[in-house]
Amino acid sequence: AQKITQTQPGMFVQEKEAVTLDCTYDTSDPSYGLFWYKQPSSGEMIFLIYQGSYDQQNATEGRYSLNFQKARKSANLVISASQLGDSAMYFCAMREPIHGAGSYQLTFGKGTKLSVIP
Amino acid sequence: DTGVSQDPRHKITKRGQNVTFRCDPISEHNRLYWYRQTLGQGPEFLTYFQNEAQLEKSRLLSDRFSAERPKGSFSTLEIQRTEQGDSAMYLCASTRGEETQYFGPGTRLLVL
Numbered sequence: 001a002q003k004i005t006q007t008q009p010g011m012f013v014q015e016k017e018a019v020t021l022d023c024t025y026d027t028s029d030p031s032y033g034l035f036w037y038k039q040p041s042s043g044e045m046i047f048l049i050y051q052g053s054y055d056q057q058n059a060t061e062g063r064y065s066l067n068f069q070k071a072r073k074s075a076n077l078v079i080s081a082s083q084l085g086d087s088a089m090y091f092c093a094m095r096e097p098i099h100g101a102g103s104y105q106l107t108f109g110k111g112t113k114l115s116v117i118p
Numbered sequence: 119d120t121g122v123s124q125d126p127r128h129k130i131t132k133r134g135q136n137v138t139f140r141c142d143p144i145s146e147h148n149r150l151y152w153y154r155q156t157l158g159q160g161p162e163f164l165t166y167f168q169n170e171a172q173l174e175k176s177r178l179l180s181d182r183f184s185a186e187r188p189k190g191s192f193s194t195l196e197i198q199r200t201e202q203g204d205s206a207m208y209l210c211a212s213t214r215g216e217e218t219q220y221f222g223p224g225t226r227l228l229v230l
Contacts, residue, residue, distance in 0.1 A: 096202070101168065102173075104216070105151065106161070106219060108162070109160050110158070
């Protein structure tokens with residue numbers, strides 16, 4: 001069963017506009033964490049923002065904010081004032097425990113390709 | 119502050135050959151992870167090390183794959199008898215404790 005769903009294969013946004021990238025998740029664990037990573041064409045995964053399931057407020061990091069709706073199991077990424085350098089793949093990921101190992105692995109969605117238009 | 123580094127960045131090999139990739143984590147990070155990313159997909163977890171101990175292996179990690187982290191610092195991932203289906207990006211990540219995983223630039227493998 002797919003645990004992270006990103007329904008938008010591709011998105012376009014005008015430079016300086018805001019854009020929302022969708023992510024829904026599925027888990028029965030009351031304690032979980034959600035991440036967004038950016039992957040430019042060079043390939044490296046760049047950490048953007050994190051939301052814990054018990055965090056009372058939506059996470060924000062500069063131009064990035066996370067619209068966390070726990071009841072809907074959604075964790076959408078909002079990028080404000082888009083820049084040309086924001087063009088990349090964006091992945092939503094959920095932290096899942098590695099049982100007996102005291103750590104966690106990340107389960108990723110299929111990603112959304114964002115293109116910023118001048 | 120040096121990030122995670124991986125070597126080589128690109129590797130082209132012929133089917134049946136062995137390949138080895140290296141990952142150097144952030145220096146104070148004791149936890150290291152390997153992921154594989156095929157075209158059009160998100161990364162998938164392969165294996166996890168805490169210090170030098172390999173504590174978890176995904177079922178994706180067939181017996182042709184082996185990973186080591188001999189001194190709890192750098193790690194190597196070896197693929198024996200490569201197949202065309204092994205063509206992918208291999209990503210390494212590191213963290214300290216339960217903190218965010220930081221990724222390296224990846225190694226792109228192409229098996230001809």
